Amino acid sequence: MVLRVGIDGTALSWLDDVESARRTAGLRRELRARHDRDAVIDLASNDYLGLVRHPEVIDGAVDAVRRWGGGATGSRLVTGTTSDHELLERELADFVGAESGLVFASGYAANLGAVTALSGRDALIVSDAGCHASLVDACRLSRSRVVVAPHADAEFLRRALAERTEERALVLTDSVFSADGDLAPLAEMHRVCRDHGAVLLVDEAHGIGVRGRGGRGLVHEMGLAGEPDIVVTATLSKSLASQGGAVLAAEKVRAHLIDAARTFIFDTGLAPGAVGAARAALAVLLREPHRASAVLDRARDLACITGADHPESAVVSVVLGDPEVAFAAAAACRERGLHVGCFRPPSVPEGTSRLRLTARATIDADDMACIESVLTEVLSDLRVGAPA
Structure with a gap:
């Protein structure tokens, strides 16, 4: 078999097709840099105990x-x-x-x-x-x-x-x-x-x-x-x-x-x-062993806001199904100052794309009030826009 490689790098042209297919399926991923002065509430990281900046x-x-x-x-x-x-x-x-x-x-x-x-x-x-x-x-x-x-x-x-x-x-x-x-x-x-x-x-x-x-x-x-x-x-x-x-x-x-x-x-x-x-x-x-139980308390608060199942860990999943819907919901949260995880295939099975919220021990009452406002608005907009 002869591999023909053109001056324009055609040996990698298959990557263009792969990227196009991913984009069509709503599965294209992009890096977004955080900045040290970002004024957002973080429900996406795994800093469960709130110790990263301790x-x-x-x-x-x-x-x-x-x-x-x-x-x-x-x-x-x-x-x-x-x-x-x-x-x-x-x-x-x-x-x-x-x-x-x-x-x-x-x-x-x-x-x-x-x-x-x-x-x-x-x-x-x-x-x-x-x-x-x-x-x-x-x-x-x-x-x-x-x-x-x-x-x-x-x-x-x-x-x-x-x-x-x-x-x-x-x-x-x-x-x-x-x-x-x-x-x-x-x-x-x-x-x-x-x-x-x-x-x-x-x-x-x-x-x-x-x-x-x-x-x-x-x-x-x-x-x-x-x-x-x-x-x-x-x-x-x-x-x-x-x-x-x-x-x-x-x-x-x-x-x-x-x-x-x-x-x-x-x-x-x-x-x-x-x-x-x-x-x-x-x-x-x-x-400060109480930090561990505080994580589960905050997870229960998030579940109450979103209607998710009773959580057994720091993770609260809000399954939305379609990857583009999940991506749009995460973007809407980010625009309102709330960073949430967005899990799509292959991270989760087909048809189970979701917002993945992670509780943190140091979330306070003011944070929770803002979280409730944003999530209620974003999820309500999704339900209004859903087909009958």
Whole structure:
């Protein structure tokens, strides 16, 4: 086959067709820069505890940068591990009740590293249909046979594990699913895994800081903290107001990941400033555990305004169906000083495009009054404009 490439770059002309199709379907994405003086109320970020601009978090980041510099200077196995990294790992593990922890450069990298290192050709992976994209991509890289389970279906999981021929099995789930905000049936899933000798990996990205005593996560809330056949992954970029990810598990898992997780071995270590910010945010949460329950209180307020289902997490979804309708509603909110998330395929299934609202512990009464006014107006306009 001869590849003909013209001077005008025709080898990439297919991108024009792809962009046109996306635009027609209402799925074109654009970057919009925030500015430090934007006067908007934020219901789109994952800063659930309201700590991103907390003075102690900022000071923690600045102090670490002054001591260690702007970057980690290398991979964790070469020069990228500082004493602060090791302190953060111990503090995170103690917080969630795990034996040990290992910090990665991102939550995405933590999931990729953990899944690929714990699976392989002689393993079965059973992954919940609602799992985050990082877990989906990890499955693709795992070289394992992958079975996608219907969402939160423990009985399907039982059958899949009972019928397996592979020596090992790894089960993947979010604790709190990012689009709908619903909870995984972790206690039942763990019983099934233990009955069939499988490891349960739980992504607590949206659970830590919100669920469990003082925000220790859904695994802790379900009484499963420290179980040797549970691996918890987490991100530092949501409730902990920083950047990075972590795997929290038995010490033997940590040791294996140091030897086998490619996103740990070959990636530059987490920047010192991010480590310092995360440690400071965790210290604030330990001192002020009420922030976790405040998130759920604000989520219930948002659900009352929008008519959404009773929330189990910080996430409140307002399903509008059509992607262009959801995009227009988000734009209308933004014009009125309210920033909301807009989730469209492939982030959510076809026909379920939505506004995704994220509660924050620091939303006050004045903010809530403005939020109610804007959302009521925007959603009312949608209903008026809907076809009979």
